[in-house]
Amino acid sequence: MLIIRSDDDVTEGLENLLRLDPRLAAIAAETGPLPLRLREPGFEGLAHIIVSQMVSRASAEAIWRRMQPAEGLLTAENYVLLHPEAWREFGLSRAKADTLSRIAEAVASSRLDLLALCALPPEEALAELTALKGVGPWTAEVYLMFCGGHADVFPSGDVALQNAVAAAFGLATRPQARELASLAGAWSPWRSIAARLFWAYYAVKLGRGMLPID
Numbered sequence: 001m002l003i004i005r006s007d008d009d010v011t012e013g014l015e016n017l018l019r020l021d022p023r024l025a026a027i028a029a030e031t032g033p034l035p036l037r038l039r040e041p042g043f044e045g046l047a048h049i050i051v052s053q054m055v056s057r058a059s060a061e062a063i064w065r066r067m068q069p070a071e072g073l074l075t076a077e078n079y080v081l082l083h084p085e086a087w088r089e090f091g092l093s094r095a096k097a098d099t100l101s102r103i104a105e106a107v108a109s110s111r112l113d114l115l116a117l118c119a120l121p122p123e124e125a126l127a128e129l130t131a132l133k134g135v136g137p138w139t140a141e142v143y144l145m146f147c148g149g150h151a152d153v154f155p156s157g158d159v160a161l162q163n164a165v166a167a168a169f170g171l172a173t174r175p176q177a178r179e180l181a182s183l184a185g186a187w188s189p190w191r192s193i194a195a196r197l198f199w200a201y202y203a204v205k206l207g208r209g210m211l212p213i214d
Contacts, residue, residue, distance in 0.1 A: 001121060002151035002189055007036050013151060013193035021186055024197060027168050031200035034193070038146055041118045043076040043107050045147035049139055050096055050103075063091045076107035099134030106132065118148030125150075145192045154191035156181035161195060164202035 004010060014034060018025050039045040051067070052060040067074060067090050079100065087097030106112035112132070117125050122144060129140035141155040155161065157177040165183065166174040175183060187194040 003149045004036070004151050004192060005038065005149050007033075009149075009151075010034050010036055010193065010196065013190045014197065017187055017190040017193045017197070020190065023169075024194070027197060027201050030204055031197060034196045034200055038149060041115050041143075041147040042073075043079070043104060043114060044074045046103060046114060046139075046143050047074060047079075047100055049142050049146070050099055050135075051092070053096070053139065059091070066090045076104040079104040080108050095134065099132075102132060102134060114143075114147075118144065118150070122150055122153055145195065151192045152189040154181065154184040154187070154195050156184060158195075160202045161198050164198035164205070167205060168198065168201055 002013075004013060011033075014028060018028060039048060047067075048064060051063050055063070069078060087094070087100075090097075092100070103112065107114060112128075117128055120128070125144055125148070126137065126140045129135050129143065130137060138155050138157050141153050144150040144153045145155075159174075162174040162176070162180055165171070165180060184191050184194060
């Protein structure tokens with residue numbers, strides 16, 4: 001199982017990806033170097049991904065600042081000790097707050113090991129994560145990519161990726177998740193690099209960052 005842990009890994013992955021699909025060379029020429037942007041695996045990394053979903057970057061950053069402890073990392077153990085209405089003070093939605101609470105309780109009680117999970121094959125890790133209520137495929141895939149460093153994961157349900165692939169290949173309509181997953185099969189075992197490439201391509205077209213984490 002290939003793991004990405006450095007900028008050199010991203011560079012190597014892109015070189016291999018372009019050999020797999022030379023069509024992507026023109027896209028890579030437009031994007032320049034691809035960002036690494038890894039977070040440490042664990043509760044804080046997964047929590048950050050969940051907080052960032054479906055809100056603007058500015059809103060996510062404001063919520064995240066309010067959630068940070070005065071010292072140290074945001075851990076599952078200190079999250080479960082928060083008072084019941086803390087989520088309102090943070091600015092979280094009720095759905096996200098409930099999801100974070102379930103994850104924190106599972107981690108704090110040792111029913112879920114988010115570090116060990118990253119060492120599992122992607123299919124097993126995704127199944128374990130999405131078994132948690134409130135954790136969908138996109139959240140699980142992004143966690144494996146940007147916390148676990150998995151090199152062969154592609155969040156085909158991501159609308160920015162769908163739009164980027166449509167623009168890059170001149171498609172009349174953006175591919176839906178199933179079709180995009182099929183297309184991405186050609187980029188295995190470097191699908192995570194392909195996702196970074198298309199996010200970067202979309203960012204170039206829109207003039208703003210599109211990666212799901214900072």
